[in-house]
Amino acid sequence: MLGPLAVTVRRAEPGDYRAVHETMRGPRVVALTMQLPYESLETWRKRLSEPLEGFYLLLACRETEAGEDVVGNLGLHTFPTRPRRRHVGTLGMAVRDDVQGRGVGTALMRSALELADGWLGLTRLELEVYTDNEAAIRLYQNFGFETEGTLRRYALRSGVFVDAYMMARLLPRSS
Numbered sequence: 001m002l003g004p005l006a007v008t009v010r011r012a013e014p015g016d017y018r019a020v021h022e023t024m025r026g027p028r029v030v031a032l033t034m035q036l037p038y039e040s041l042e043t044w045r046k047r048l049s050e051p052l053e054g055f056y057l058l059l060a061c062r063e064t065e066a067g068e069d070v071v072g073n074l075g076l077h078t079f080p081t082r083p084r085r086r087h088v089g090t091l092g093m094a095v096r097d098d099v100q101g102r103g104v105g106t107a108l109m110r111s112a113l114e115l116a117d118g119w120l121g122l123t124r125l126e127l128e129v130y131t132d133n134e135a136a137i138r139l140y141q142n143f144g145f146e147t148e149g150t151l152r153r154y155a156l157r158s159g160v161f162v163d164a165y166m167m168a169r170l171l172p173r174s175s
Helices: 014-024 027-032 041-049 104-118 134-142
Strands: 008-011 055-064 067-078 088-095 124-130 146-157 160-170
Touching: 008 104, 014 027, 014 041, 014 055, 014 067, 014 088, 027 088, 055 104, 067 104, 088 104, 104 134, 124 134, 124 146, 134 160
Parallel strands: 088 124
Antiparallel strands: 008 055, 055 067, 067 088, 124 160, 146 160
């Protein structure tokens, strides 16, 4: 087993669409996220060049001799136009197939929580994770996420309906 990968985390720029596309087309990423296979490069170009209000895409990058290599991403969606949900963020993460299990998800989650807690003032973070994605569930639990329920027949994956857990992390109310 390979050791942890040294990465830095930064905000995605419009020109990063090719690297994000490469991550999102991995077979394990497709199987473990809500992404469809065969998303076009143009789809990712538009997503990064025309982001929705309140959307933050963080990238995990490692340095190589050839330059920067994007190895994962985490999207944090907030609700700036929904007054009753302004305190909430939803997370979605993908780590490139060839570097899964090497600390990339931990680095992305640490950075996302710093942004959510320290800069955006979010007090509730939500995510959905397939019930058979044990590594991701452990990661989320290590960062204080708790299972709030099971979403039965949540999504179609390779012709079979699969369940997911709804997980959330709540910060205590400030006085």
